[in-house]
Amino acid sequence: MSWEDQGRQYHGWFGHGMAPGGDDPSSDGVGAMFDPGNFAARIDAMAYSAVAHMPNADRHRDSATFDRQRLERLRKIMTTWTGARSLSQTAFKERFVDPSTSGAAIEKLRAAAAAAKAATTHQDLADASADLAGAMRTIGLEKWPRFLSDAAERADANGPDDKTIMLAQLTTPNKATDASSTSGADAQKNQELADFQKRFNAATAAAYQKFSHDCSGYLKNFMNTMGYPMVFGDANDFMRIVQQKDSGWKQVTTAEEAVRLSPAGHIVTVGLAQPGGNGHVEVVGPRMIRATVPGDHPMSPQVFSGSNSINWDNARSQGEHTVADGWTRAEAKRVTYWVKQ
Numbered sequence: 001m002s003w004e005d006q007g008r009q010y011h012g013w014f015g016h017g018m019a020p021g022g023d024d025p026s027s028d029g030v031g032a033m034f035d036p037g038n039f040a041a042r043i044d045a046m047a048y049s050a051v052a053h054m055p056n057a058d059r060h061r062d063s064a065t066f067d068r069q070r071l072e073r074l075r076k077i078m079t080t081w082t083g084a085r086s087l088s089q090t091a092f093k094e095r096f097v098d099p100s101t102s103g104a105a106i107e108k109l110r111a112a113a114a115a116a117k118a119a120t121t122h123q124d125l126a127d128a129s130a131d132l133a134g135a136m137r138t139i140g141l142e143k144w145p146r147f148l149s150d151a152a153e154r155a156d157a158n159g160p161d162d163k164t165i166m167l168a169q170l171t172t173p174n175k176a177t178d179a180s181s182t183s184g185a186d187a188q189k190n191q192e193l194a195d196f197q198k199r200f201n202a203a204t205a206a207a208y209q210k211f212s213h214d215c216s217g218y219l220k221n222f223m224n225t226m227g228y229p230m231v232f233g234d235a236n237d238f239m240r241i242v243q244q245k246d247s248g249w250k251q252v253t254t255a256e257e258a259v260r261l262s263p264a265g266h267i268v269t270v271g272l273a274q275p276g277g278n279g280h281v282e283v284v285g286p287r288m289i290r291a292t293v294p295g296d297h298p299m300s301p302q303v304f305s306g307s308n309s310i311n312w313d314n315a316r317s318q319g320e321h322t323v324a325d326g327w328t329r330a331e332a333k334r335v336t337y338w339v340k341q
Contacts, residue, residue: 034120039082042116042125043075049129050136063141070145073152078113080155085114094287095158098150099320101139108135150290157288157299196265197286199226204283204304208318211306215281215315218306219269222283226267228340235279239271242338252337255288255301255323262286267340270303270323272331280307280315282326284337291324300324300332 033041047066051059058064066074077096084092093099093106108131115128136144203225211217216234223230232238242249249269252258258268263286271281285302292314300322307315307326314325324332 033125039079039117040075042119042128043078044071046112046116046125046129046132047071047074049125050133053130053133054137058137058141061141063144064136070148073148076152077148077155078116081110081113082117085110096151096154098147098290101147105135105138108132108138153290153298193263193265197263204318208304208306208316212316213308214306215308218304219281219283222304223267228267235271235281236273236275238269238281239273239279239336242269242271248341249338250341252339255337258284258337258339259286259288259301261339268337269340270301270335270337272327272335278308280309280326281305282315282317282323284323285319289322291322292320293325 032038033045044066047070050066051064054064081092081096084096087095089103089106089110092110093101093103097106112128112131112135115124115131119125119128139147203222206225207218207221211221216232216238219235219238220230220232230238230241232241241247243251252261252268258270262268262284268284269281270284271279273279282303282305285304287302288299289302290298291300302319303317303321303323303326304319305315305317305326307313309315312326314321315327317326323335326332327335
């Protein structure tokens with residue numbers, strides 16, 4: 001569909017306040033545009049309207065228009081985001097968008113989603129479409145289709161349920177989740193989690209500064225800073241120790257469980273021994289992110305680590321890489337996760 005066709009459709013929808021499928025709310029179509037349950041239709045209208053807010057030079061660009069696939073992705077994204085509207089911007093960014101996305105683009109996108117969700121007038125949708133167009137231009141139209149694809153995958157992987165949203169809020173305290181806003185046992189637990197995250201951030205940063213080219217040195221430094229000093233040799237030795245009875249470590253069966261435990265105040269590691277060679281170990285972060293290296297599972301646990309590999313830069317990570325990036329595809333299927341008890 002050309003931008004002119006999309007624009008005509010947009011004006012038609014806004015002209016009578018109906019989504020496609022019926023001129024009357026009682027019809028068999030999707031009904032009135034502003035019915036509470038018609039969020040998807042409002043998202044479509046906002047998307048088609050966004051092209052009208054583009055400069056003339058951009059309106060004919062394919063990346064500025066919305067085909068069926070892009071609309072489906074936008075619906076997925078904005079439906080998920082409105083369910084996570086209580087998150088602070090930092091927590092939201094960590095869960096749902098690429099770290100390189102600008103704060104200005106995030107603000108406009110969240111504003112567009114919220115406005116479309118709550119819209120009761122044509123002007124509400126017009127404002128939402130202006131925010132969407134602004135976000136698209138801020139991200140860059142050449143990057144926008146890729147951003148949509150990535151954000152939709154993140155929405156699928158991290159999309160809001162009460163438990164995961166609560167953990168994300170605790171990971172990045174704000175006015176809504178700060179311990180001072182609660183009392184008693186809940187306030188104490190919130191404060192403990194916030195303190196743990198601060199220590200975690202400081203420990204990973206300090207370890208990377210000293211041992212960015214040494215995974216075992218990184219892990220020893222991290223553990224010492226976190227208050228759990230360990231004595232071991234290389235990564236192979238660490239993997240041997242954690243598997244011993246009474247080691248103080250317990251194996252975690254899934255990557256999802258490892259990520260869930262991290263923001264809940266637990267130290268989680270992932271590793272793979274290489275008998276006769278160099279093993280590798282990493283610290284697991286608090287979220288699933290998109291792997292840099294394409295693989296079977298595009299969303300993978302965030303990790304923090306150093307590495308002495310000359311040809312494997314993705315094994316060195318300050319949180320921007322994943323388990324899928326630190327090993328070959330075959331090796332990544334054999335890693336094991338361990339939580340400190």
